Amino acid sequence: MKVEQIAIFLENKSGRMAEITATLAQNGINIRAMSLADTADFGILRLIVNDTDKARKVLKDSGFTVGTTQVLVAEVSDKPGGLAHVLQIIKEGNLNIEYMYAFTQKSGGTGLIIFRFDELDRAIELLAKEHIRLLSGDEVYAI
Amino acid sequence: MIYNEEYETMPRQALEALQLKRLQKQIARVYATVPYYAGKMDEAGVTPADIKTLADIQKLPFTTKEDLRKNYPFGLFTVPMEEVVRIHASSGTTGQPTVVGYTKKDIKMWAELMARSLNAAGAHAKDTIHNAYGYGLFTGGLGAHYGAEELGATVVPISGGNSKRQIMLMKDFKSTVLLCTPSYALNLAETMVDMGVDPKDLALKVGVFGAEPWSENMREEIQAKLGIKAIDIYGLSEIIGPGVAVECIEEQKGLHIMEDHFLAEIVDPDTFAPLALGEKGELVFTTLTKEAFPVIRYRTKDFSRIITTPCSCGRSFYKMEKVTGRSDDMMIIRGVNVFPSQIEHVLMSIEGVEPHYLIIVDRKGNLDTLEVQVEVSEAIFSDEIKQLENLTKRIQTEIKDLLGVSCKATLVEPKTIQRSEGKAQRVIDKRKI
Ligand SMILES: [Zn+2]
Numbered sequence: 001m002k003v004e005q006i007a008i009f010l011e012n013k014s015g016r017m018a019e020i021t022a023t024l025a026q027n028g029i030n031i032r033a034m035s036l037a038d039t040a041d042f043g044i045l046r047l048i049v050n051d052t053d054k055a056r057k058v059l060k061d062s063g064f065t066v067g068t069t070q071v072l073v074a075e076v077s078d079k080p081g082g083l084a085h086v087l088q089i090i091k092e093g094n095l096n097i098e099y100m101y102a103f104t105q106k107s108g109g110t111g112l113i114i115f116r117f118d119e120l121d122r123a124i125e126l127l128a129k130e131h132i133r134l135l136s137g138d139e140v141y142a143i
Numbered sequence: 144m145i146y147n148e149e150y151e152t153m154p155r156q157a158l159e160a161l162q163l164k165r166l167q168k169q170i171a172r173v174y175a176t177v178p179y180y181a182g183k184m185d186e187a188g189v190t191p192a193d194i195k196t197l198a199d200i201q202k203l204p205f206t207t208k209e210d211l212r213k214n215y216p217f218g219l220f221t222v223p224m225e226e227v228v229r230i231h232a233s234s235g236t237t238g239q240p241t242v243v244g245y246t247k248k249d250i251k252m253w254a255e256l257m258a259r260s261l262n263a264a265g266a267h268a269k270d271t272i273h274n275a276y277g278y279g280l281f282t283g284g285l286g287a288h289y290g291a292e293e294l295g296a297t298v299v300p301i302s303g304g305n306s307k308r309q310i311m312l313m314k315d316f317k318s319t320v321l322l323c324t325p326s327y328a329l330n331l332a333e334t335m336v337d338m339g340v341d342p343k344d345l346a347l348k349v350g351v352f353g354a355e356p357w358s359e360n361m362r363e364e365i366q367a368k369l370g371i372k373a374i375d376i377y378g379l380s381e382i383i384g385p386g387v388a389v390e391c392i393e394e395q396k397g398l399h400i401m402e403d404h405f406l407a408e409i410v411d412p413d414t415f416a417p418l419a420l421g422e423k424g425e426l427v428f429t430t431l432t433k434e435a436f437p438v439i440r441y442r443t444k445d446f447s448r449i450i451t452t453p454c455s456c457g458r459s460f461y462k463m464e465k466v467t468g469r470s471d472d473m474m475i476i477r478g479v480n481v482f483p484s485q486i487e488h489v490l491m492s493i494e495g496v497e498p499h500y501l502i503i504v505d506r507k508g509n510l511d512t513l514e515v516q517v518e519v520s521e522a523i524f525s526d527e528i529k530q531l532e533n534l535t536k537r538i539q540t541e542i543k544d545l546l547g548v549s550c551k552a553t554l555v556e557p558k559t560i561q562r563s564e565g566k567a568q569r570v571i572d573k574r575k576i
């Protein structure tokens with residue numbers, strides 16, 4: 001149920017995002033989901049791609065600092081209250097969300113939310129118990 | 144390993160008697176041959192005959208870089224040019240370069256001091272010495288070269304630059320000793336990682352690093368990354384070049400001063416009053432045997448102290464504490480004296496922080512600002528903003544605790560800070576630009 005995410009350190013200077021996406025494209029890597037978190041001084045780009053190992057390698061070779069983390073991808077119904085329901089479960093389970101971001105599938109009536117928890121295994125257990133579907137890595141990479 | 148047992152282990156009393164004899168001879172010769180020195184001594188009301196004890200050196204006037212510049216290029220030479228066989232000069236980033244000269248005998252003496260130094264660092268005749276100090280007007284390259292030959296070792300006179308080729312040759316030649324600046328040693332370590340070369344595939348066992356101040360934490364970093372012992376060597380062209388003092392591999396704690404050829408003093412950096420043995424201040428050297436270009440009480444602007452505790456290596460020479468700052472490198476930030484090496488010390492004490500950093504000093508309005516740029520390595524990178532912000536806060540707090548100056552720590556992408564091929568540029572002071 002754990003999905004690999006890569007994170008890339010970015011100084012806030014123009015053109016770096018374009019370099020990353022170009023590097024990935026040249027190597028035939030598809031981006032499945034992305035989110036950019038930034039401060040006044042730097043940013044962290046988080047990506048889920050179809051080939052984590054290769055993406056990590058080509059970005060490192062291009063001189064970027066790259067890290068890998070495991071996240072959970074939960075399916076929520078694409079209706080009002082869908083996300084609220086999941087967040088309520090997390091709150092009641094006293095789980096701490098480090099960060100989250102969303103992406104929608106091309107088809108189907110569900111949205112996908114990516115969660116980064118410190119207590120990954122407990123989160124999996126809790127969400128499964130509440131019948132929240134978590135996508136496997138293979139499912140996400142193949143979207 | 145002691146290259147010249149007779150002198151390097153000479154009992155203190157005999158050594159000091161030798162120093163006095165040589166000092167008296169040197170002062171008399173300088174007084175007779177260099178009008179500039181003679182004029183300064185006359186002005187101070189002192190004659191060579193007044194030097195009756197080693198402590199009498201305190202009667203003599205100091206020599207500074209300014210005196211050297213005033214006499215550019217050859218005004219302080221004591222011998223006619225036909226006896227001078229070599230010239231070296233400082234880079235002269237601020238004003239005129241300082242020029243120094245050597246007779247045949249000076250070169251021979253310097254070679255012996257470098258051979259002693261390499262031997263103290265554990266190098267022998269059977270070693271292959273990779274000399275990456277710059278060859279040219281800078282004393283590092285040729286100074287180390289002659290010493291390594293004097294020792295009977297095999298010298299690879301590679302000079303600086305082209306790190307990949309350096310690594311390839313060190314590997315192919317099975318070089319055992321590396322000579323370069325400490326910052327270049329780190330550059331080489333990093334290049335090895337990029338090339339996929341494991342330092343264990345090299346035959347290196349020891350490095351003799353000098354020409355710039357470096358911290359104890361930097362030593363640990365180099366030793367860990369290259370898997371060698373890192374030895375500090377001290378020297379400056381005005382005195383002779385590298386080989387004025389060196390650490391012994393037995394203790395790696397304090398640098399034995401070649402006291403049979405140089406007389407060291409420590410003075411108060413503000414009042415220039417002599418300080419007692421063991422107190423910290425500015426290092427002052429007098430050359431005792433140099434022919435072409437002797438200096439009398441030369442103020443080095445390097446801060447250190449003299450260590451008199453006997454050393455387990457058996458040398459009787461006193462040691463000087465590792466120089467971690469030069470007054471030339473000192474920054475005054477909001478009235479506080481700050482040395483780059485202090486900031487380096489803080490950075491290197493934080494797990495995962497790479498030894499590549501840049502200090503930027505600026506002035507906004509009437510307030511000095513201090514920024515420290517640190518590269519984000521994988522070891523310190525996190526996908527969470529909070530973690531990276533904690534890191535910058537930690538750097539800021541530790542620098543503030545140590546120096547009493549607030550700073551801003553900025554994270555930058557890997558390899559964006561320029562790598563050194565000689566002396567590292569650690570500071571950009573925009574206030575001076
Ligand atoms: Zn010793």
